[in-house]
Amino acid sequence: MPLKFFDKLSQDFSELLNDKKEYNVIIEVDKEENKKSFIAHSVVLRYRSSYFDKELEDVTANEIHIKTIIKPNISAQIFEIVLKYIYGGIVNIENEETNTICKLMIVANELEFDELSRKLESYLIESKASWLRTHFSLVYQLIFANNGFKGLKQFYNDIIAKYPNLIFESDNFTSLQETALVSILKRDDLQIEEIKIWDYVIRWGISQNLTLPINLEGWSEENFITLKTTLQQCLPLIRYFHISDKDIWEKVKPYKKILGKQLWEDLNQHFIFPNQPVESLVLPARIISTSVLPPRVNELSSTIINEEHAAEISSWIDRKSTIYSSKNIPYNFQLILRGSKDGFNPKTFWNMCNGHVGTIVIAKVTGTDEILGGYNPLAWDNSNTSLETNDSFIFSLKNDNIQNSILSRVKNKTKALYYYNSYYQNICGPCFGNCEFLLRSFVTDFTQDEACWCNNYSYYEKSIRTTNERFSIVDYEVFKIVKKH
Missing domain, CATH: 3.30.710.10 (Potassium Channel Kv1.1; Chain A)
Known part of the structure; x- marks a missing residue:
């Protein structure tokens, strides 16, 4: 041996x-x-x-x-x-x-x-x-600037398939390498409408050719040939036959010169005679998931709250004077985001929560075990303005170290919430009032610098902390609150 x-x-x-x-x-x-x-x-x-x-x-x-x-x-x-x-x-x-x-x-x-x-x-x-x-x-x-990394490319494309805005709405989307864009477009499970994919592809293609005229009406034949050449790897991956007639006419037709004569004729034929075969390749529709996440907090394996907390939050939403029983919670808590799973970059919050209505944000403070949160009955977006509502509130939940929960309802409804524009979304996450509950990081990670804040202003009834000191968080979760049938 x-x-x-x-x-x-x-x-x-x-x-x-x-x-x-x-x-x-x-x-x-x-x-x-x-x-x-x-x-x-x-x-x-x-x-x-x-x-x-x-x-x-x-x-x-x-x-x-x-x-x-x-x-x-x-x-x-x-x-x-x-x-x-x-x-x-x-x-x-x-x-x-x-x-x-x-x-x-x-x-x-x-x-x-x-x-x-x-x-x-x-x-x-x-x-x-x-x-x-x-x-x-x-x-x-x-x-994607290098060969190899098959595992990481799969890891990231799985995330993009589920949350396409992470890449399509990112500040540097137009600098994405062609190989990366092609790998995304090949996904059958990309969770986004096909016409939006078309819009992003056109935007990317134009951005690669800065000499193209801004006004499409001024484009020459050479300009269309330039765009077609740039997008030659991407165009065959669009699922054209699964785009509505209206969108084909309004958004695809202006660029029909980059499609090829046969494809444009087949699209017209398809919408007049949908059951008649065409010569062009018809790719299958993308598989848009309609599955609903498990409804109960404990089934979601929340790392921060339990069913008693969920019952308490539910009673606050309904403005009840008594707390619901944990066995009789009238809402489903559907997980949208968990920091330890999806990341702590502020931009991740805006990408994943954009458009969701009726949400609870819950965060666990580093070093104190405090559980802080806020309820937003409105939809998150990037309107860069103060939002008005009478129904939002912020809170601190009781646990082994905190004796009593604190509920603080909005007092000045005109400044109940603040939504940041795309620039400040790289620093700031959800903001209730004037920083009366704000998740923030100057190093793009809520867990790394003590930049989160519960300031004691007057837009909510009371402070949910006994100190104005800045803090970082261990983890945070965002749930969509849906009424049970």
């Missing part, structure tokens, strides 16, 4: 990094004041990395037989980790920031260390899913 001594082998090879006697490669990384040079050995690099094997073939040695490889796009911190992996086969990520691990994964992929790249990818998906959701835009752009 073979005796294996991998630990000692790893240790010996790691010590080569400090041996300056017989190195023959210098690798320069980073730029400007952060630039740093590392020594290495060509024989190790060649046999550990196909990437460096090719690089060394193309580099000419100097007069003392040393080759220099320059990689300004890789930070010194990341490359030091990579070198330790090359020589010793060990990567210690225990004390590394998740952002560093993500960058390391990208570099490992670029340098063709497939084993390391895949291992880090699996680690992020299995252990850092919340961080991946919070940093959705950053990571999504990175992985």
Whole structure:
């Protein structure tokens, strides 16, 4: 039986990094004041990395037989980790920031260390899913700018299929790589109307050609050809035959020159004779989910509230003087968002809650176990204005550490809620009154900085906290409140 001594082998090879006697490669990384040079050995690099094997073939040695490889796009911190992996086969990520691990994964992929790249990818998906959701835009752009990352691409496209506004309504949607957009359009389960997909695709295509006239009436034949060429990978993925006649006429017809003559003729024929076959390929309709989430709080496995809390909130909604029995709650609490599952980026709240009417926001405060919340009877949107209602309220719920619940109804109905525009949605989540209950973060993560606030203004009856100090949260949930039949 073979005796294996991998630990000692790893240790010996790691010590080569400090041996300056017989190195023959210098690798320069980073730029400007952060630039740093590392020594290495060509024989190790060649046999550990196909990437460096090719690089060394193309580099000419100097007069003392040393080759220099320059990689300004890789930070010194990341490359030091990579070198330790090359020589010793060990990567210690225990004390590394998740952002560093993500960058390391990208570099490992670029340098063709497939084993390391895949291992880090699996680690992020299995252990850092919340961080991946919070940093959705950053990571999504990175992985689609590179080959590989099949698991992460699947992870993100599953989220986009369920919550398409996360990408379509993001500030940098138009800078999305074509491969990423195509992968989204291929999804049969994309939860969005087909005509909206068409609108987004046209918007993306136009944004790639800044010389196209703003007014469509001024477009030339060349302009349409330019847009058609840009969208040649996307157009075949639109489910044209599942768009209404009205939308075809109003939104698709102005761009019919990019469709091709046969497809436009088949669309016209389809709407006159819907049962007659056409020559064009007819893709199946997307599968729009109509499933309803489990109705009861305990069935949702809420990490914050229990059925007694749900009964208390329900009685406040109905303005009852006595609390409902936990066995007789008149509302279903349907989960829309959970921070620990969907992420703590403020923008995530606006994307996932947009359009939902009659919602409860519940948050657990870090370090105190306080359970704070608010009820909004109106629909969330990005109107950038104060909203008027007599029926909203904010609250603090009793628990093992808090003796009594506090209910505070709106007093000044003209400023019951505040909805932020798209810019401030990167910082602020739900806001009741004038910051009398506000979830906020300047680092795009409600759990990371103490920026949330329950200020003691006069738009609600009373403060729901005994202090005006800012705080962060452990988790938060948003439920849609639906009357039982």
